[in-house]
Each structure stands twice: as C-alpha cells, then as structure tokens.
Amino acid sequence: MTEQLWRWSAEQTARAVRSGLVSSVEVVSASLARLEETNDVTAAFVAVAEDALDRAKEADAAVARGEVLGALHGVPIATKMNTDVEGLATPDGVAAYLGNIASETAPPVANLLAEGAVSIGRTNSPPFSLRWTTESAHFGTTRNPWDLSVTPGGSSGGAAVAVATGVVSIAQGNDIGGSIRYPAANCGVVGIRPTMGRVPLWHSPPGHGMSFAMQMMFVEGPLARTISDLRIALRAMEATDYRDPLAVPGPRRSGTDRGVPRVAMVIDAGDHAFASRSTPEVDNAVRQAGTWLRDAGYQVDEIEVPLLGEAAMLWWKLGMTEFKVSGLGAEIRRVGEPGIRRFFDLMEEAAKAAFGDVTFADYFAALSQRSLVRRRLSEFMNDYSILLLPNSGRAPFTLGEDIESVDRTHSLMAHQWPNMAVPLLGLPGLGMGVVREDGAPLGIQLVGRSFDEDSIFRAGEVIEMRSAISTPTDPVR
Numbered sequence: 001m002t003e004q005l006w007r008w009s010a011e012q013t014a015r016a017v018r019s020g021l022v023s024s025v026e027v028v029s030a031s032l033a034r035l036e037e038t039n040d041v042t043a044a045f046v047a048v049a050e051d052a053l054d055r056a057k058e059a060d061a062a063v064a065r066g067e068v069l070g071a072l073h074g075v076p077i078a079t080k081m082n083t084d085v086e087g088l089a090t091p092d093g094v095a096a097y098l099g100n101i102a103s104e105t106a107p108p109v110a111n112l113l114a115e116g117a118v119s120i121g122r123t124n125s126p127p128f129s130l131r132w133t134t135e136s137a138h139f140g141t142t143r144n145p146w147d148l149s150v151t152p153g154g155s156s157g158g159a160a161v162a163v164a165t166g167v168v169s170i171a172q173g174n175d176i177g178g179s180i181r182y183p184a185a186n187c188g189v190v191g192i193r194p195t196m197g198r199v200p201l202w203h204s205p206p207g208h209g210m211s212f213a214m215q216m217m218f219v220e221g222p223l224a225r226t227i228s229d230l231r232i233a234l235r236a237m238e239a240t241d242y243r244d245p246l247a248v249p250g251p252r253r254s255g256t257d258r259g260v261p262r263v264a265m266v267i268d269a270g271d272h273a274f275a276s277r278s279t280p281e282v283d284n285a286v287r288q289a290g291t292w293l294r295d296a297g298y299q300v301d302e303i304e305v306p307l308l309g310e311a312a313m314l315w316w317k318l319g320m321t322e323f324k325v326s327g328l329g330a331e332i333r334r335v336g337e338p339g340i341r342r343f344f345d346l347m348e349e350a351a352k353a354a355f356g357d358v359t360f361a362d363y364f365a366a367l368s369q370r371s372l373v374r375r376r377l378s379e380f381m382n383d384y385s386i387l388l389l390p391n392s393g394r395a396p397f398t399l400g401e402d403i404e405s406v407d408r409t410h411s412l413m414a415h416q417w418p419n420m421a422v423p424l425l426g427l428p429g430l431g432m433g434v435v436r437e438d439g440a441p442l443g444i445q446l447v448g449r450s451f452d453e454d455s456i457f458r459a460g461e462v463i464e465m466r467s468a469i470s471t472p473t474d475p476v477r
Contacts, residue, residue, distance in 0.1 A: 004030070004166075005022065005026060005027050005030035005031075006027075006030045006031050006033075006034040006166045006167065006472070007166055007472055008027075008169065009169055009225065009226055009228065009229050010072060010075045010169040010170050010224065010229040010232060010233070011226075011228055011229055011232060013027055013074065013075050013076075013169065014071060014072055014073050014074065014075050014116070017059065017060075017063065017073050017074035017075070018063060018068055018073050018074075020063060023056070023060045023063075023074075024056040024057075024059035024060050024063075024073075024074030024075075024118060025053060025056045025057055025060055027056070027074060027075070027076060028052050028053060028055075028056040028074075028076050028118055028120060029053070029056075031076040031120050031167055031168060032048065032052065032053075032120060034165070034166055034167045035048065035120065035121065035162075035167045038145075038165045038166075038167065038474075038475055039167075041143060041145075041148070041475045041477060042142060042143050042145060042161045042165060042475050043124060043139070043140035043141055043142045043143060043158075044123055044124060044142055044157075044158040044159075044161035044162045044165065044167065045078070045121045045122065045123055045124065045158065045162065045167070046081055046121075046122050046123070046124050046139045046140070046158070047081070047088075047121055047122040048120065048121045049119050049120050049121050049122075052076070052118055052119065052120045052121075055118045055119070056074060056118050059073055059074035059116060059118060060074070062116075068116075069115065069116030070114060070115030070116040070117075070236070071115050071116070071232050071235065071236060072112060072115040072116045072117040072170070072232065072233075072236060073115075073116035074116060074118060075116065075117050075118065075169065075170065076117075076118050076119075076120045076167075076168050076169070077112055077117040077118065077119055077120070077168050077169075077170045077171060077172065078119065078120060078121055078122070078123045078158075078159060078162045078163075078167070078168045078170075078171040078172065079109050079119050079121075079122055079123065079171075079172045080122070080123050080125055080156055080158070080159055080171070080172055080173050080174065081093065081122040081123060081124065081125055081139075081158075082125050082129045082155070082174065083106050083108065083109055083172060083174065083220070084102035084103075084104065084105060084106040084109075084202075085102055085105050085106070085109055085119070085122075086102055086103065086104050086105045087101065087102065088101065088102055088122065089101055089102075090102050091139075092125065092127070092128055092129055093124070093125045093126050093127040093128060093129060093136055093139060093155075093340075094127050094128060094138075094335055094336065095137075095138040095139075095335075095337070096335040097335075106201075106202050106220075107199070107200040107201065107202050107220075107237075107239075107241035107243060107244060107247075108172055108174075108199055108200070108201075108220040108221075108237045109172055110241070111199075111200075111236050111237050111238070111239040111241070112170075112172060112233070112236050112237060114236075114239065115236040117170070117236070120167075120168065123156070123158030123159045123161075123162050123171060124136065124139050124140065124142045124157060124158030125154065125155045125156065125157065125158060126154045126155050126157070126339075126340065127332075127336050127337055127339070127340040128328070128331075128332060128336065128340060129154075129155035129174070129176075129179060130155065130332075130340060130343070130344070131154045131155065131339075131340065131343055131402060132151060132153060132154045132155075132178065132182055132397075132402060132412065132416065132419075133151035133152070133153070133154045133157065133397075133399060133402060134151075134152060134153070134154045134155065134157025134158055134183075135154075135339055135399065135400075136337070136339075137337045137338070137339065138337065141399065142157045142158050142161055143161070143475065144161070144186060144187060144396065145161060145164050145165050145187065145473055145474070145475035145476065146164075146187070146188065146439075146440040146441065146473065146476065147396075147440060147476065148475070148476060149398055149399060150186075150395075150396040150397065150398055150399065151186060151396050151397055151398075151399055151402075152183055152186055152187050152396075153178075153179075153182040153183025153184070153185070153186040153187065153396070154179060154182070154183060155174075155179040155183075156171070156173030156174065156175070156179050156180050156183045156184075156191070156223065157183045159171035159172065159173045159180075159183065159223050160173075160183030160184050160186065160187040160189055160191065160223055161183075161187055163187070163189045163223050163224060163225055163471075163472075164187040164188055164189050164225070164471050164472060164473060165472055165473065165474070165475055166471070166472025166473075169224060169225060169229055170222055170223070170224050170229055170232075170233045171222065171223045171224075172220065172222060172223075172237070173191060173220070173221060173222065173223050174218065174219065174220045174221065175191075175193040175218075175219055175220075175221060175423065175429075176214060176217050176218045176219075176423055177217075177315065177319070177416070177419055177420050177423060178391075178392075178416060178418075178419025178420070178431075180192065180193050180221050180223060180431060181193055181391060181419060181422075181429050181430070181431025181443075181445055182391060182392060182416075182419050182431060182443065183223070183431075184223050184431040184432060184433075184443075185391040185392075185431040185432055185433045185441060185442075185443025185444065185445070186396045186433070186441065186443060187433075187441065187471075188433045188440070188441035188469040188470075188471050188473070189223055189224065189225050189432075189433075189471055190223065190224055190225070190226065190227055190230050190430065190431065190432045190460065190464070191221065191222070191223040191224075191230075191430070191431045191432075192221045192222060192230055192234055192428065192429070192430050192431075192453060192457075193219055193221050193422060193423070193428060193429040193430075193431070194219055194220075194221050194234060194238070194428050194453060195219075195426065195427065195428045195450050195451045195452075195453065196216065196217070196219055196426035197246055197247055197248040198219070198234075198238050198247075198248065198428070198451065198453070199219060199220045199221060199234075199237045199238050199247070200238075200239075200240065200241035200243065200244035200247035201218065201219070201220060201244045201246075201247070202241065202243035202244055210326075211322035211323075211325070211326040211328075212322065213318040213319065213322050213367070213370075214319070214322060214326075216426070217315070217423035217424060217426070218423075219423075220237065221234065221237070222234055222237060225471050225472065226464070227430075227457050227460050227461050227464055228461075230457070231457060234453065248451070260297065260298065260299045261297075261298050261299065261385055261386065261455070261459070262298070262299045262301070262383060262384045262385060262386070263290070263293055263298050263299065263300045263301070263384060263385075263386045263387070263388050263459070264301060264303045264305065264380075264384035264386070264387050264388070265286060265287070265290045265300050265301065265302045265303065265388045266302075266303060266304070266305045266308060266387055266388065266389050267283050267286060267287075267302060267304075267390075268304045269304075269305060269306060269308040269309035269312065269417050269418075269421070270304065270305075270306030270307075270308070270309040270310070271306075271309070272306075272309035272310060272312065272313045272414075272417075273313060273354040273355075273414070274309075274312050274313045274315075274316050274354065274413055274414050274417060274420070275308070275309030275312050275313065275414060275417040276393050276411065276414035276415050276417070277393070278390045278393040278394065278415070279393065279394045279395070281394075281395060281436065281442065282390045282392070282393055282394060282395070282442065282443075283390075285390070285434045285436065285442045285443075285444055286388060286389065286390055286444055287302075288434055289388060289434055289444050289463050289467075290302070290388055292462055292463055292466045293388070293459060293462055293463070296462045298386075298459065298462075300388070301384075303384075305377075305380065305387070307373055307376055307377050307380070308377075308387075308389070308417065308418070308421045309417055309421070310369075310373055311370075311373050311377070311420070311421035311422075311424045311425055312416075312417035312418075312420040312421040312424070313354075314366050314369055314370050314373065314424055315420040315421065315423065315424045316351055316354070316355075316413065316420065317351075317355055317358060317362070317363075317366045318363065318366050318367065318370070318424075320347065320348060320351040320355075320358075321358045321362075321363050321366075323344075324348075329344060329348070332344045339403060342403045343402055343403050343409070346402075346403060346405070346406050346409035346410075347409060347413065349406045349409075350406055350409055350410035350413055353406075353410070354410075370424060373424070373425070374424075374425055374426065377425055377427075378449075378450075381449050385448065385449055385452065385455055386446055386447065386448055386455055386456060386459055387446070387447040387448075388444065388445075388446060388459075389418040389444070389445045389446075389447060390418050390443065390444060390445065391418060391419070391431050391432075391433075391443025391444055391445045392415055392416055392418065392419060392443055393414070393415035393416070393417065393418070394415045395436070395442060397412060418445050419445075422445070422447055426450065427447050427448060427449070427450060428447065428448045428450070428451075428452065428453045428456060429445055429446070429447045429448075429456075430445065430446040430447075430448075430453075430456045430457070430460050431443060431444075431445050432444060432445075432446075432460055432463065432464065432467070433467065433469055434463065434467040434469070435467055435468050435469055441469050444463070446459050446460055446463075
C-alpha cells in the first residue's frame, strides 16, 4: 500500500486492521519510519519500543483468529516517560532516575494496551515534569513543529509533538497544571484533562512522593489529532483498576443542558497576582471560537469570572508550599539539571513575593478556600454548562524565556491562570488551538461540569470543524 498510513486516524486505522485491509505490522512500521524521519528535528521521543513489531504481529494473529482485541486493535500509541511501563525506566526527565525500572504498568497505559494498542516508544518530558516547555540537557529539547524556536508546551510536550507530526494518532499524557492542555493547543492537536477520578491512577515516583493537594489535582489523559480519536482513547483509559481507590467507575453526564447550551466566555479572570490579562491576540482567538459556537446554536455570553483567578492563585499557594515540604524542592536541587533548578528557584521567588512565607495555618486555610471556590463555581455552572477560556494568556513563549528572570517567570505564571485554575477545581478541560494569522495554532480551552466530558467534546467538534488547523504536519526545518 503506497498511502501514508501514519496520516490515518486511530479510528480509521483500527477499523482497517480489524477488517484485514491493512496489517498492524504495516501501520506500526509506518509509524516507526515517521519517527525516524522527524525525531532528529523534534526530539519528541526518548526511546523506541523494541517489541513494537512483535506486538503488532500479535495483533495481526488475533485478526487471523477472528478475534477483536478492542477499540484500538493494532493502533500505534506513545507513552510518556513519567508513567510506569513494566520493564522500562521511568526517569521523569531526570538522568539520575534512569535506573528506576517499573515493576508493573500504570493503569492508563495498561488500559490502552488492553484495547489492542501497540506502544512504539516513550515521549520526552522536562525534568520532574515541571516546566511549560520540554527542555532537557540529557534527553534533548523537544521542538514545536510549527516554529522550532517556541515551546511545544510541557510537560507532555513530546506527546503533543508525536501526535502533531503523525508519528502516532494517540499519545498518553498527564496534567497537574496544564501539562496535557497546553502542549496540545501549542501543537495544534487536542488534549483532554478528564474530571478528577475519571481515569485510574497509580505510579511509583522516584525519590519523592506525591503530596496531598497534588493528589487532588493530578490526572491522566490522552492527546490526539481529532476529538473523535480523543473520545476513543478516553473511553479506553478510564477502565476500572483496583490500584486506585479514588477512581470513579464514571457516570458519563450527557445532554445535561435543557434547551440551548449556554457557554460563559471568560476573557478576564479578575485582578490577582497569578492571573494576568490576556493579550489581544488571545482575546481574539477566544472570541472567534465563541462566534463559531454561537453560529452553531450555542448561547455565548462574555462574563468576568474572578473565581477562576482565585482558583489559580490557590493552586500556586498550595502547590509551592507542598513542593517545599514534600521534599520535591530539595530533590530538584540534589539531582536536577541547571535549567530545572533555576526555574524552580524563580518560581519560589515569585511565589514568595506574592504570598510571603506561607504558614501551616495559611496552607490549611487555602485548602478550605479550595472547597469554597469549587462549590461557588459549581453553582455558577448550574447556569452555564461550558466555560470558554484562553488556554494561556499569551502565545507560546520562546524557548528559555521561562528562566530569564524572576519578572519573566512571574509573568508566565500569571498568564497560565487558565491552566492552573482547572486542576484546582477538578473539572474536565479540553485544550485545542485555532489558527492565527501566520498559520500556527493559538490555544483556547473548553471546561465542563464534573464528569461531563461529552458536552465539551461536542462544543470542541464545532470549533474543530472551523479552525482549519492541518495535522499531521511536517516540522519546519
């Protein structure tokens, strides 16, 4: 077959493999060839799965026996290197952790493989998965295929680039402060941060544990080129796993609006230390998406929601306090490379300038405030089932900009309020892009009610049909 199989969607690929139109070996071989063709420019992958073709042969043998492995039968996927896969290292972007070999496979990856997917490799992430870019002195700097000089996003930057360039149609990622949504939008693909509890979690982090508030905000989710593929991947990932006692064998809220769906378009999140006004370019992108939704029959009202800025501020107060007391800060200084050490120091300095020294009383007050903010926003979303937000308050920043100075780091932190507010609230968020004047993507975000991913998927499909972003794309050279 002469057609470029790596361009196919996951849905199209699985259907073709199951029917015998193509073999999984052909599809996986095409993905591996595409990886080899692009990775010298993008550094999206840090390792190639040695058993990928063997797993593809097993998928083809199942077809020959008349068996269907699942919705992703024979489909190539990628896994992020901060997520455990049995027998492989889980370095989390840290060279010192290369000896941490996983004894079992984490639920989100295990669930994808159980649906017949074939993992072809591990994608890049920054050290400790703790930057909005994917730069590593050891593993390389992942490049945005639309513009090699700007961030592809982080921490799932490798995953987003792998999808955008056609190496895979689905990649696994995770998100605690925009790490799925921001790279997806920057690279012109789509990524879903599901409702907290939707996808079961389990991992064995090296050197440090996951702190209390972080456990309440960390989720796993997929990235894809189409929302149709995103739906398939999320359904696969959310299968029940006994290792996560907090996972919800989820209700799937669908059609929760009565009558015309109502969307709150939020350009401004109020005046907070960590919520900056978006640039005019971003405002225009959000308003364009609002126009498309309005044309499709949605009621779209522009509303200021200061609760979102408050939520972002609470993320930083809780997050930076826990980074310190959990030992993560000390671990970064012990084994981190210069870039992550400087980024962490600048974040700490910016947070201290905003909050001072946070006491335990302040910390517990912030936890209580989190519950209040969540309840108040839930009440607001009784009237508006979807929030339309920026993805970030500015266009993707230049590589290295996040470690230039404390003022520049604080500015970036404040522009990321949409990416920080949503995890604190525990709501589902869909990151995607619209085309700006130079043809590159500019990010927006759709946020839904708890366990109502379907509503933001439907709204996202309206935008997807009109946004004219063309992926897979070749990286610029």
